[in-house]
Amino acid sequence: xxxxxxxxxxxxxxxxxxxxxxxxxxxxxxxxxxxxxxxxxxxxxxxxxxxxxxxxxxxxxxxxxxxxxxxxxxxxxxxxxxxxxxxxxxxxxxxxxxxxxxxxxxxxxxxxxxxxxxxxxxxxxxxxxxxxxxxxxxxxxxxxxxxxxxxxxxxxxxxxxxxxxxxxxxxxxxxxxxxxxxxxxxxxxxxxxxxxxxxxxxxxxxxxxxxxxx
Amino acid sequence: xxxxxxxxxxxxxxxxxxxxxxxxxxxxxxxxxxxxxxxxxxxxxxxxxxxxxxxxxxxxxxxxxxxxxxxxxxxxxxxxxxxxxxxxxxxxxxxxxxxxxxxxxxxxxxxxxxxxxxxxxxxxxxxxxxxxxxxxxxxxxxxxxxxxxxxxxxxxxxx
Ligand SMILES: Cc1cc2nc3c(=O)[nH]c(=O)nc-3n(C[C@H](O)[C@H](O)[C@H](O)COP(=O)(O)O)c2cc1C
Numbered sequence: 001x002x003x004x005x006x007x008x009x010x011x012x013x014x015x016x017x018x019x020x021x022x023x024x025x026x027x028x029x030x031x032x033x034x035x036x037x038x039x040x041x042x043x044x045x046x047x048x049x050x051x052x053x054x055x056x057x058x059x060x061x062x063x064x065x066x067x068x069x070x071x072x073x074x075x076x077x078x079x080x081x082x083x084x085x086x087x088x089x090x091x092x093x094x095x096x097x098x099x100x101x102x103x104x105x106x107x108x109x110x111x112x113x114x115x116x117x118x119x120x121x122x123x124x125x126x127x128x129x130x131x132x133x134x135x136x137x138x139x140x141x142x143x144x145x146x147x148x149x150x151x152x153x154x155x156x157x158x159x160x161x162x163x164x165x166x167x168x169x170x171x172x173x174x175x176x177x178x179x180x181x182x183x184x185x186x187x188x189x190x191x192x193x194x195x196x197x198x199x200x201x202x203x204x205x206x207x208x209x210x211x212x213x214x
Numbered sequence: 215x216x217x218x219x220x221x222x223x224x225x226x227x228x229x230x231x232x233x234x235x236x237x238x239x240x241x242x243x244x245x246x247x248x249x250x251x252x253x254x255x256x257x258x259x260x261x262x263x264x265x266x267x268x269x270x271x272x273x274x275x276x277x278x279x280x281x282x283x284x285x286x287x288x289x290x291x292x293x294x295x296x297x298x299x300x301x302x303x304x305x306x307x308x309x310x311x312x313x314x315x316x317x318x319x320x321x322x323x324x325x326x327x328x329x330x331x332x333x334x335x336x337x338x339x340x341x342x343x344x345x346x347x348x349x350x351x352x353x354x355x356x357x358x359x360x361x362x363x364x365x366x367x368x369x370x371x372x373x
Contacts, residue, residue, distance in 0.1 A: 009246065010243060010244055010245045010246045011245065011246050017246075062246070064244070064292075064295075064296050065292075065295045065296055065298070065299075065349060065352075066345065066348055066349060066352070067286075067292065067295075067345065068292070069243075069244065069246075069292070069296060070243050070244065070289050070290070070292040070293025070294075070295070070296050071243050071289070071293070072289075073283070073286065073287070073288065073289035073292040073293075074289030074290075074292075074293075075289075076284060076286075076289070077283060077284060077288070077289055079284075097306070097312075097313035098313060099312060099313060101312065102312070102313065105341070105344060105345045105348050106345075108341045108344075109285065109286055109341050109342075109345065112285055112337075112338055112341055113284065113285065113286075116284060116285060116334070173312070174308065174311065174312060174313070179308050179311060182306075182308045183308050183309075186305075186306075186307070186308065191305065191306065192305055195251070195252075195304050195305065198251075198252040199252060199255070201252075202252055202253045204252070204253055204254065204255055207254075207255045207256075208255045208303075209255070209303070209318070210255045210256045210257075210318075211256060211271075211318060211319055212256045212257050212267075213256070213264070213267040213268045213270075213271045213272075213301075214268075214271065214272065214319070
């Protein structure tokens with residue numbers, strides 16, 4: 001079984017790409033680590049050709065507007081249905097928002113895509129609240145450990161470990177209590193602290209609410 | 215009433231309406247740099263869509279003519295969706311019971327979304343329509359219509 005990992009982040013092979021960090025963690029503890037390629041750093045046509053030699057493709061990508069980034073869809077357009085049984089495809093999607101219900105539209109499409117391409121569907125692993133990982137990796141040690149364990153289990157079983165998948169997917173929705181807390185945090189202005197720090201650093205705090213295109 | 219058209223299907227020409235032709239314009243891919251939120255609020259680091267943004271955000275209605283591609287939106291149209299992020303603020307609101315970005319502008323256009331192409335199954339069509347609906351719901355478009363393109367042609371005939 002030959003597996004290739006495709007990083008679908010437009011940032012490509014970058015230390016600032018959370019998908020790249022996930023990809024490297026996923027193979028970290030494997031006995032025979034899989035190869036990682038970045039869609040952003042390759043021509044779609046060539047990459048689609050290159051992966052024909054692999055039985056299994058795992059996409060690791062950020063959620064962009066409830067789906068895959070444009071460059072990933074451009075790559076998907078290049079894929080042809082498998083001509084023989086036994087090929088597999090799986091997805092790991094990480095996103096900014098906390099609740100993984102945000103991923104459900106894409107999950108449904110990916111399952112459909114696997115069927116269209118005549119690939120066995122390994123599933124879609126989802127993780128929310130992941131945008132800050134590259135900035136504060138120490139705060140996400142547990143998550144990164146889970147991704148590394150997911151990779152180890154994958155190498156052994158050629159499947160995504162159910163228990164790990166369930167843990168990563170939490171919470172699916174925001175609970176009533178969580179909503180009250182989040183709204184309160186917003187009300188007292190704590191929710192924007194991180195953004196405002198960035199804006200000040202870039203001298204653009206006073207322009208933050210601009211409407212340049214009216 | 216101001217209308218804008220975003221199209222990638224052949225054979226659609228509507229005179230005197232600002233039309234953004236995805237087959238003619240090479241829209242630069244979003245690179246995930248966050249300049250539009252942190253550095254130059256509301257402005258993308260690329261200038262190729264500046265005219266489009268103006269027409270879109272000042273329109274009452276945006277009409278899309280999209281090609282269904284592998285059961286989804288094309289990569290080109292998906293890139294255009296990605297590039298809509300500068301029209302919203304980075305802040306998250308939980309008013310609706312889920313995470314959503316806060317609008318940057320007061321109004322966003324209503325949407326008529328016509329698609330060309332077939333689906334293998336009813337469920338495939340549902341996946342596509344639900345996705346489009348969700349996109350424009352979170353983009354704060356108030357009225358959203360999603361239909362196969364033949365229904366646009368029928369509408370023209372009955373006028
Ligand atoms: C254009 C754009 C659209 C995004 N859309 C979503 C979204 O719909 N939902 C979400 O939770 N996060 C969204 N995000 C946040 C990214 O998924 C998140 O920052 C991710 O960690 C980026 O991964 P990367 O560093 O590998 O590119 C979006 C980010 C960008 C730049």
